[in-house]
Amino acid sequence: METKLEKKWTRAACAAALAIASTHANAQSSVTIFGLLDVGVTYISNMGGHSALQFKDGQNSPNIWGISGTEDLGNGWKTIFMLRDQIVIGTGSILAGQDLWSKTAYVGMTNDRYGSVTLGEQYDFMRDMVADSPAEISGHLYMYPGGMFTGLAIPGNPSGSFDWSRLTGTPIANSVRYESPRFGGFHFGAMYGFGNVAGSIGAGNASSFFTSYQRGTFSADAAYTTTKHLGTMGGPDVTIRNAAVGSRYTWGPVFMTALITTVRNVANGAAAAAYSTGAMYHLTPIWSFGLSYMYQKGNGQLENQHSNEVAGIADYALSKRTSVYAIGAWQRANDGAHANINGLLGPTAASSGPNQALFRIGLHTRF
Template sequence: MFKRTLLICTALLACGPASAQSSMTIFGMMDAGITYVNNSGGKNKFFFDDGNYYPNMLGFLGQEDLGGGAKAVFELVNQFSLANGSTIPNADGLFNRTAYVGLESGTLGRLTFGTQYDFMKDQLLEYDASLYTGGFYNFRDGPFQALNIPNNATGSWDFDRVGGSSRVPNSVRYRSINYGGFSFGLMYGFGNVAGAVSTDNTVSAALEYKHGGFGIAAAYTDVKYPEMDNGHEGIRNWGVGTKYDTGKVLANVLYTNTRNTLTGADINAIQLGANWRITPEWSLGGDYQYMKGNAELSSNKAHEVTASVMYWLSKRTNLYAEGIYQRAIGGNGPATAWINGLLAPSSTGSQVLARIGMATTF
């Protein structure tokens, strides 16, 4: 029986296309450090924290040449905690960051199916100064808990989705090739509700232009949640980013708008940032953010300033120090500051965070 099975397997392998070539890459990121917060629920706090400058990830990226400039592609990515080895966000999750398979062509673009990022993250992240200043702590959050995003740690954690804390399951995504500097993307996430195609669904789109060191991009994502009017309402985001890289200095401007379509709660956020590559080993980054909620969010607003310094031990590994200050101002009374990534707000209108850490990629 064993010999018969072996002969069948050998025959099947021999029947495959002789020209087909495949490859698989194992990749990952890791980050760990010590963080200090001056006011977390009314108390100062020192703690070990990980996965902030980079999320801790282990991934598998593969492709198979199908001939004629086409190839099959896949990606499986797991996020985990260095503190205890558990997977994030669910302890029983395996490839809970991304898991997709698809086709790619040098003339037609890329079509993928599975659990994937929408374009608020995949298009606008490179226009976000958080990449070189504060990591996940520097994405948008503040005195906006009443935004009430379902399944969200604070109700407004990473509210514009640029930080990548949310993915889209059951999704189909298309990304075009580059047409003279222009490219675009379209995405649809199925709600999988019988008899109601638009219930619990997700729609996302993107447009980008790049030329030399200049780039400008726009993205849109509308996610409907089963907790909001039985899946007919949700959280809608759109944003525009621009950047210019001289080789020594990278400057970014990013604007995003987030709206709860059920309650009308709405936040406008703008970020100005720059990163200076002082030497091949040293870099200095900083940014300023202004976030303002409408009347449904008590007209609360927040100012946030972030700075970081990095020393690169190699092309893949760095040591860094960062500091963040957020000041929250209530439109209809006191407001409490809340830096993104922290599980407790300040008991006052200000919050300060400082961190030293080490990050590497492989």
Template sequence: MSMKKYLAATAFASALISVAHAQSSVTLYGVLDESLQYTNSEKSNGHAGSAWGLANGANSTTVWGISGNEDLGGGMHAIFKLESQFGISNGSNPFGSDLFGRQSWVGLADDHWGTVTFGKQYTPIVDYLCPLSAYCSFGGNMSAHVYDNDNVGGGYTVSNSVKYESPVIGGWHVGAMYGFSNEAGQFTSNSLLSVGAGYDNGPFHVAAAYMDATNPASGPNASGGAVGSNMAILPAANQRVLGAGASFDIGKGAVGLLYTHSTYLSLATGGSSFSDISGEDLRFDNYSVYGHYPLGGAFSLGAGYTLTNEHLSGSTAATLHNQQITIDADYHLSKRTTLYAEAAYQHVSGGNGLSLAYADIITAANASATSSQTEVSVGIRHSF
């Protein structure tokens, strides 16, 4: 082979490799969040008082993951995502031996027909309602609704699930998910159904979503079904969530409203801190409003308010009112690194000494010793 032919062949082979590489991609990504945190009141191991310490994920959950996309031609792509969660403070994995306990799915995406994925995934409740909440707008974990009772903050993902997301048509898009129990003879035990719909028109966004889980994280298939026993905060014989919200973009900022209704039928709390309400029915109505706006330069501010009415029925009937205010200030050192200061105040009225009557900001290590709790975190968030 002459040198000219060799160079031509080499150039052609290099071009083919470049095209193949351009059509496929694998990305390593992650978010690291660590802060110095002060909580004015906590109770733990028979002690009560204020607490100082390092806190992981006060604003953003600390995760790392791998995602991939292969162009199959004709507008079709093969896609996947593997995502793990861990704590920076001690390197621990909250899901134990489940390496990718946050997300692990594979599927096909078509530009004309939509996307179908299989595995462990977020529900349409998260996909459609979280973008309309303070959680996804600015506040992260510290702004989640009490106990993340509606799963808007993505408190758990769904295993053994099939999920469909439509393309956007005239501003509208819809999604649906079914999580299988994977239990012989127990098709509905620890299964989950969820649907959502959204509409976007310029700066205006609106969405609604629904979820119905049967025996999540409980029953004969507590760990092998749709929701693992290490995921649910309040296991019950049945959990339902219904919500709707809207947001409006103002320049680079946004304001939003969100309402969700969560129902837990026949709580299966066992020896947890909520054992005093085991077997009861519990309903949450969450009313939220937020605003987030960049002040120019590297600064941005956000504030949110949530009123949660908790209705406990059964032998122990009670109505509680939980109010929380969250304020956040960010200073962006770069596109990937941010310094933040975030504070939350929560107050509960009613409950007559029940476990629900103690304030419990979701990022606090423990519930308050009183009906009020204040938490302040100053930290750094880095994404890659």
């Protein structure tokens, strides 16, 4: 529950945002308020041995609102900034455990010829891999890798394995990020997050790298991220390594994509990989249908657990900004394991057996 101070700061931030957005911006600069909102009802077949019908928001996309802006400095240079946060529509609060602008807070410079540099709290390049990924065209949050491998024991993670791929966006604080312009279809980036630990430059730091290639309707990219988490209660530091390779292709009204993601906890040796593919068919400008498949596999440290999952979506556009949709997902884990579709959090989220299914009807809009 929000405290009075948190509510006061939230109201003040909203008022400031509206005031900024309402001021006149000349042809060389602009300030924009933007957001994504998603609400719906989800039926889960098995959570701890019981079915459940829940109001859940932020499943098709996170509930985001933010402010972005740019100022033309001349000679091709621009100042850019973004402030972005995640909210919970069901309670009208900021996402639990998060501070204001906890998702993104950066300022930087950009130039069409030299690229861009941004500084602050911002997503690493694993987040860039999610664009048009198999998860994004069908099950959304339910189809991101994660859920069953709690033995990964990722620090600061709600279940130890929720979104272990970092695809949904886990920001890195105190970071500097560079992205190049495109060179004949190629594009690359590098990022470094400072640990800010006295006496040790490498403690608590993070690094991320990205490269992509695009030609016509085909594109492919790869990303690698290392994050170092300081040990708690005198324990050892924990290093998590993530990597991903993906591709996508458009063939008329059909869009196809594939993605491989991996994770490794260097401290305990636990590692997992996910292999996913999917397709989206735009039947008309109003109707679209998506289907995807994902296979997850853990190593011996994770008892060789594995699962197969399929998901599908039917989306009907009410306007350019708003749509209604239906999502279905089913996961089958190996015998002896407990299915746990990503996005279902809490002590009783996992199924009591190897199967778990869900069905969701929702409304999604953006501004």
